[in-house]
Amino acid sequence: MILITNDDGVFSEGIIKLTEVLSKKYEVCVLAPDRERSTVGHAITVRRPLRLWKIEKSLYPDGVEVYACDGTPADCVILALSDVIKKDIKMIVSGINNGGNLGDEITYSGTVAAAIEGALYGVKSMAVSLVVKNSNLNGNNFETAAVITSIIIEWMLNQPIKRGSLININIPDVSLEQIKGIKVTEKGTKLYKGKVTPLKDPRGNTYYWIAGIPQEDKEEGTDVWAVSEGFVSLTPIDLDLTDRKLLYEFNSINLSKQLTEKLKHLQQE
Ligand code: MN
Numbered sequence: 001m002i003l004i005t006n007d008d009g010v011f012s013e014g015i016i017k018l019t020e021v022l023s024k025k026y027e028v029c030v031l032a033p034d035r036e037r038s039t040v041g042h043a044i045t046v047r048r049p050l051r052l053w054k055i056e057k058s059l060y061p062d063g064v065e066v067y068a069c070d071g072t073p074a075d076c077v078i079l080a081l082s083d084v085i086k087k088d089i090k091m092i093v094s095g096i097n098n099g100g101n102l103g104d105e106i107t108y109s110g111t112v113a114a115a116i117e118g119a120l121y122g123v124k125s126m127a128v129s130l131v132v133k134n135s136n137l138n139g140n141n142f143e144t145a146a147v148i149t150s151i152i153i154e155w156m157l158n159q160p161i162k163r164g165s166l167i168n169i170n171i172p173d174v175s176l177e178q179i180k181g182i183k184v185t186e187k188g189t190k191l192y193k194g195k196v197t198p199l200k201d202p203r204g205n206t207y208y209w210i211a212g213i214p215q216e217d218k219e220e221g222t223d224v225w226a227v228s229e230g231f232v233s234l235t236p237i238d239l240d241l242t243d244r245k246l247l248y249e250f251n252s253i254n255l256s257k258q259l260t261e262k263l264k265h266l267q268q269e
Contacts, residue, residue: 001087002028002153003118005076005094007110009036010068014096014130014142016059021146022093023061026153029087030060031080033110034068038099042113044078045071052084073114081121091157092118095128096145099135100170102223103190103216106237115166119239122163124156131227132173144179145171148232152182164239170223171232180230187235188222191215 002022006015010032022028034053055066067085069076073094080089094114106112111127118125128149132139139145148171156167168187172179192212201207218225226233250256 001089002026002091002093003077003080003087003089004028004030005032005073005080005092005114006097007033007037007040007073007094007114008098009033010055010066011058012036012098013138014098014145017142018093018096018128018146018149019064019066020061021143021150022153023064025150028064029080029085029089030055030064030066031069031076031085032067033073033076034070037072037110038097039108040072040110040113041108042074042116043072043110044074050075050079052079073110074117077114077117077121081118081123089123091153092123092125093128093149093153094118094126095130095169096142096149096171097127097129098132098139099129100131100227101127101129101168102131102170102227102233103188105190105192106168106187112166112168112237115168116237116239119161119164119166119237124159124161126152126156126167126169128169128171130173131170139173141171141173141175144174144176147176148179148182152234166237166239168223168235168237169232170227170235172227172230174230178230179232182232182234183226185223185226185233185235186221187237188219188224189215189217190224 050071053068060066094111097111101109115125115127130139130145197209216224223233223235
């Protein structure tokens, strides 16, 4: 059974198209947020209860079990992997997001966070995003993206993927014929330089709106580059977040000892 989830909400076009295409070939079930939860990152809900609703008579194909949850994308994965919907989940596919998750965007993404949660549990997981030109509008080629996702799933099902690793896929918003190919890439650089606009509410109080301007670095071999050239980008992501280079440097100057000595001084005062 493949679990399909997302961060755009259970009624968004991307997840419905993905389910339509995948359900023709694989056993799938859907458990996704009941509303849009984009940019919530890897947040989970622990200070209030979570509720699930079974969705009937919707735009989803007949015979697919679909659930909405009032939590985050990561909550949905936790519930699904706790057998709440009683399925033997072998893989998690999160998407198809309306908008790319390229470079540093992945650290904000709820789409990617759902796949991260799956990877932490040791379940094969991928995040899939359609790189639309204007994220205020819906993408045009979710069906193309779903077909491409299907071939990547076919490969991944027979592939050993270690716990803590996941696949991040970004697909240009063009027709199937216009896709130039599929490139294995590394995470590139895409930052949002924090642009904060102060505005006034109707009572005259100031409020703030964050709307950063994306700064892309289209270095060859990166996800940002591949998609800008018309390719599908497939990036392996590793959750081993330790900075090995810094770890080595810190050990070479014996930082543990240096800081412990400072601590001992404080303790003796
Ligand atoms: Mn989203």
